[in-house]
Amino acid sequence: MTPFAAQRTAGQPARAGSRRGRRPSRNHGWGWAYLMIAPTTIGLSVFYLWPIAQTLYYSFTSSGPFGGHTWTGLANYQALGGDPSVGQSVLNTLLYTGIQLAAIPFALLVAALLNQPGLRGRSVYRVIFFLPVVTMPVAVAMLWRWMYQGDYGLVNYLLSLVGIHGPHWASDPDYALYSVAAIGIWMSFGYNLVIFLAGLQGIPAEYYEAARVDGAGPVRTFLRITVPLVSPNIFFVTVLTVINSLQMFDIAYMMMSTPGSAAGTANPALPRVRSISYLFFEKAFVEHDTGFGAAVAFVLVAFVVLVTVIQFRLQKRWVHYA
């Protein structure tokens, strides 16, 4: 978003200058333009473009733990195929992403309910739902970790009231990924909700009135008017959810570490929760294999780009821009 905004500011002074005749030469205007976009350009180059180029280079090298890279060509990418943890973490990440996507309709539904005319305390609800979004992921994960505790945790206590003996949510390999995904949903729900609310409020009330006159029920109205008209918002939320979910790291990292432990005591559920980002962290920073870690990171980048491109291609079929 920022580069486009910068371009617009860059174009305007030049045009304005020539029209009013104050700027003697076009070049002078362009100089200003470059000056204006310089902060963003420099920031992007230093903090994004250069590290990306560096990581790409590292992925073709074998590196020492403290730098010192020797070119090894595609060796790291070949090693990816031979490492079973790579395939498992790709599966884990896809499953996690799928669960996050499945939760989007609920955010839309709640947004539609909150958008009912005459609803009191709408902003209070909005704050309540939005609060997890602005909370530190680490704090969130620690809180949930405490609630998920198998023997004394809040979740299992509540379940025990209705006679259910709950599992160890955060350390049972069969449940842990779903437990982590639930936190992810809880954290992004408010953000999605606010995007949807903004879209819903842009729908003219006449459409609904017309639908009512024509005798459409609430379900039909929702499916035929609301959903198509917020489809740009749905598309936006979907793209963002996919990109964020594919990079999932912080919650999994916090959930898989044992509270109070010094070293990384492995959680028995780790192999079934380890995401691609988590694998990257382990390879690059725990096992000091920067080259392999960089290759893992690039597989993730390729993955994100591919999925996003597919999504943009498909949008023509279902997204309606009013």
Place this chain on the structure above:
Amino acid sequence: MVLGAAGCSAGSNGGGTASGPVQLTYRIWDASQQPAMQSIADAFHAAHPNISVTVQLTASSEYWTKMQADATSGSAPDVFWMNGPNAQLYESNGILMPLSDKLTANGLSLSNYPSSLDSLYSYKGTQYGIPKDFDTVGLWYNKKLFDAAGVKYPDATWTWQDLQSAAAKLTDSAKGQYGILAPPFGQENYYDTILQAGGSIISPDGKTSGYDQPADIAGLKFWTDLVKAGYSPSLKSMTDTYPSQLFEGGKVAMYYGGSWDTLEFGKNPNLKGNTDVTVLPQGAKRAVVIHGLANVGYAKTKHPKETAAFIGFLGSQQAAEIEAQQGGVIPAYNGTQQAWVNANSQFHLQSFLDEVPYSVPFPTSKNTSVWQNQEATVFGPAWDGSADVASVAKQMAGIMNTALSKEK
């Protein structure tokens, strides 16, 4: 306040350097030792008014990630803690300041520390670290639970069988009470029993894994059997809540814990008067893992002279005594260990020192974390009963041998 005190003593003390004020950074990872480290830094500042030291606490879980990033980018702290598993990695990559030629000038002599600790921080004949402390593992026990079950307290005569039968008697599943904690921890648990069974984690030349040997499998099985019998909380419970916290909760009778647990246990009112510690029960022979930290300097520090001076002070008897009084760890300086035993008289801490004669250094290689990071994950299935101990041990030996062969 500290600055004021230092200013007063400046005139009477000529220990400072000639140059202007110098600011050193000292990075540590243990919050419970922070007060002791701060006192040492203050005492050093009092003697060297020109040099002030900032003690920087970094969470232990992020310490090595941060160190690696800082060392790669050339911005590591001047002085920091080093441990055995990382020592060779940092030494062989030229991150640490060589200290061999700086010893005498800074009042240091390696004969002041146990030689097993000196050698942990010496690489190719050069000394890189000055031992700070050491730790061994003991059998902590809850006297109240022993009394209630009518079981005799553990002592130096105990064998594996004594421990197993006591664990059975002390377990009461109806009350949610367990005989022992058997987490898949290396130093506290299976490294010790593997050594006691006559095995080894890594060969003396550091080139092969010992995990596929029968003694190693016996040392691992000792723990998985305790879990399988229900004498220990399940692996999942011990993952949800850190084992030492379960012991502090008073529902577990025995715990293989380090000398480093002293400070934490000493502060817990629940444990006061009903907790003590003894030496580890013996298997085929007596053995325990010994490990110790060292203070090291950064090779590229901007203030090499001051850094060496501070490391010299950290290695002094005065610093060791401050550590013995305030810290929960056993100072490495010979002769000050007794002060540590005396400072925490509510526990029989002599046990940890009694074990030193038959202690074995912590197993390390050049890139230790590559294989040590895998241990708990690979062994997990054996601990929760879904895999056979011998098969996970052989799997781990394969992983470890591959990792070791990549170290040049």
